[in-house]
Amino acid sequence: MRLVRLADADRPRLAFTLDGAPAEALAGDTLLTAILTNAGHVRASEFGDGNRAGFCWMGVCQDCLVWVDGLGRVRACTTILEPGMAVRRT
Amino acid sequence: MTAMTVAVVGAGPSGTRAVEVLVRAGLRPVWVEEAPATGGRIYQRPPAGTTRSPRDLYGTEGAKAEAIHAAGDRLRAASDWRPGTLAWNIRPGVLDTFRAGRHETVAFDRAILCTGAMERIVPVPGWTLPGVFTLGAAQIALKAQGVAIGSRVAFIGTGPLLWLTATQYLKAGAAVALVLDTTPLRTKARAAAGLLADPATFAKGLALVARLHLAGVRVIEGGTPVALEGTDAVEAVRVRDRRGREHRIACDAVGLGFGLKPESQLADLAGVPFRFEAIERNWVPERDRAGRTPVAGLYLAGDGAGIAGADAAELAGARAAWAVLEDAGAALDAAEIARLDRALARLPRVRAALERAFPYPSALAARTPDATIVCRCEAITAGELRAAARASHVTGGAAEVNRAKAFTRVGMGRCQGRVCGPPAAEILADALGCDVAAVGRLRGQPPVKPIPILAEAAE
Numbered sequence: 001m002r003l004v005r006l007a008d009a010d011r012p013r014l015a016f017t018l019d020g021a022p023a024e025a026l027a028g029d030t031l032l033t034a035i036l037t038n039a040g041h042v043r044a045s046e047f048g049d050g051n052r053a054g055f056c057w058m059g060v061c062q063d064c065l066v067w068v069d070g071l072g073r074v075r076a077c078t079t080i081l082e083p084g085m086a087v088r089r090t
Numbered sequence: 091m092t093a094m095t096v097a098v099v100g101a102g103p104s105g106t107r108a109v110e111v112l113v114r115a116g117l118r119p120v121w122v123e124e125a126p127a128t129g130g131r132i133y134q135r136p137p138a139g140t141t142r143s144p145r146d147l148y149g150t151e152g153a154k155a156e157a158i159h160a161a162g163d164r165l166r167a168a169s170d171w172r173p174g175t176l177a178w179n180i181r182p183g184v185l186d187t188f189r190a191g192r193h194e195t196v197a198f199d200r201a202i203l204c205t206g207a208m209e210r211i212v213p214v215p216g217w218t219l220p221g222v223f224t225l226g227a228a229q230i231a232l233k234a235q236g237v238a239i240g241s242r243v244a245f246i247g248t249g250p251l252l253w254l255t256a257t258q259y260l261k262a263g264a265a266v267a268l269v270l271d272t273t274p275l276r277t278k279a280r281a282a283a284g285l286l287a288d289p290a291t292f293a294k295g296l297a298l299v300a301r302l303h304l305a306g307v308r309v310i311e312g313g314t315p316v317a318l319e320g321t322d323a324v325e326a327v328r329v330r331d332r333r334g335r336e337h338r339i340a341c342d343a344v345g346l347g348f349g350l351k352p353e354s355q356l357a358d359l360a361g362v363p364f365r366f367e368a369i370e371r372n373w374v375p376e377r378d379r380a381g382r383t384p385v386a387g388l389y390l391a392g393d394g395a396g397i398a399g400a401d402a403a404e405l406a407g408a409r410a411a412w413a414v415l416e417d418a419g420a421a422l423d424a425a426e427i428a429r430l431d432r433a434l435a436r437l438p439r440v441r442a443a444l445e446r447a448f449p450y451p452s453a454l455a456a457r458t459p460d461a462t463i464v465c466r467c468e469a470i471t472a473g474e475l476r477a478a479a480r481a482s483h484v485t486g487g488a489a490e491v492n493r494a495k496a497f498t499r500v501g502m503g504r505c506q507g508r509v510c511g512p513p514a515a516e517i518l519a520d521a522l523g524c525d526v527a528a529v530g531r532l533r534g535q536p537p538v539k540p541i542p543i544l545a546e547a548a549e
Contacts, residue, residue: 003237007262008136045469056224060508062539063466
């Protein structure tokens with residue numbers, strides 16, 4: 001799956017890293033948008049039932065938790081991307 | 091009076107109007123909001139520099155969104171505004187909050203909780219696949235981020251949000267593969283008389299449906315989702331129409347939602363008693379028409395106090411603030427309070443009609459297949475829940491949801507049963523052969539959302 005940009009796509013581009021690899025997204029993106037415009041999932045279920053890619057996008061389901069260097073574990077859907085963030089999915 | 095500290099939790103329509111009344115009365119409330127900006131989820135703001143108009147973003151509700159945003163912008167400086175702040179616990183006179191890596195306590199004399207709503211779910215096989223989101227998520231993605239959840243989206247569920255979100259996607263240029271409403275047309279037709287008590291909203295609803303039909307979108311009313319299929323991500327939905335014929339429709343994303351439920355964890359932790367609201371099929375915290383709870387100094391407004399929608403939330407927020415002022419012996423505007431009370435008194439009839447028009451498909455939830463995950467946090471299946479219910483006949487064990495949680499871990503995960511709570515209760519009640527109200531509700535625990543342990547220890 002990939003998110004599709006339909007509007008406000010001319011915002012400034014921001015560089016970040018996803019699992020150590022260089023990636024790009026837009027200023028104002030949440031980490032969920034930044035990840036899912038670059039990759040097909042956000043995390044793996046701890047119980048071996050497959051990958052997850054968020055669900056509620058409003059900070060309640062806790063199914064989009066990722067790690068950001070310096071911040072620890074955060075909800076991707078409510079965390080705004082900052083330049084140079086190192087985002088890790090595992 | 092001026093020494094009174096009022097805490098308002100939430101900056102959606104109800105929180106904004108509550109703060110407005112308090113500020114006008116000369117108070118400087120502490121205003122706590124988890125998001126970076128005011129507006130709430132319903133009027134969530136777009137990224138800075140958007141080229142979209144309020145009409146593009148919020149449709150027919152554009153003017154209301156603008157008004158709420160303008161009020162929020164004005165009130166930030168007049169209050170102790172704390173954005174990006176999670177209120178993760180409430181104790182008598184104290185909120186425990188977490189903001190930018192720091193733990194802070196907020197003392198209050200009175201508090202108004204305006205914590206809003208979230209989506210209510212039926213677990214459909216495959217619903218944990220990447221590409222499957224709630225309807226609210228699909229909508230937030232579009233308005234707050236300018237993205238669609240996929241390039242070919244199927245919308246499945248019931249309620250006004252189903253039709254609204256599908257129409258917004260269509261308007262934004264996304265391909266809508268399917269709109270499946272689990273409610274049959276005849277059920278909605280029967281509720282039409284009640285809905286006409288609010289003719290403007292009724293007309294807006296009809297316009298949405300007409301627009302989708304006109305655009306040639308595949309619409310199934312009275313249908314049933316069978317499975318969301320795919321290996322690494324959702325690739326198709328299998329559904330049954332009302333005649334029982336099965337269809338497989340290709341898509342790369344699904345918006346799923348079956349109405350709303352209150353976000354009421356803080357009210358729960360504060361000790362507010364809850365009652366089962368049969369028409370809405372939700373547990374709601376007890377409060378009077380003005381928002382007063384049985385807990386002294388604690389008030390509720392907006393969807394967090396029972397689902398009533400954004401317009402009602404604005405009225406309820408203002409009314410709860412007047413209740414705070416009244417209870418504190420402050421000067422009152424009797425005419426304004428009477429106006430709010432009259433407007434609030436009209437709401438239950440329309441709300442009941444809406445709930446009858448789009449009922450939560452409880453039988454579908456109760457029939458969740460054994461192998462399907464109900465609790466996505468802990469990966470607990472419907473079969474595990476049923477096994478616990480069966481064991482209860484022997485041991486007297488899982489006859490209530492909190493016992494079932496202890497036996498199976500359903501609802502024990504990071505979301506505390508916010509997502510799985512309603513379907514888990516339906517499955518358990520069905521397996522035990524009792525009414526859903528009899529199995530109770532999952533109790534909230536602090537912190538209401540995960541917070542870093544290091545931050546907690548920093549106090």
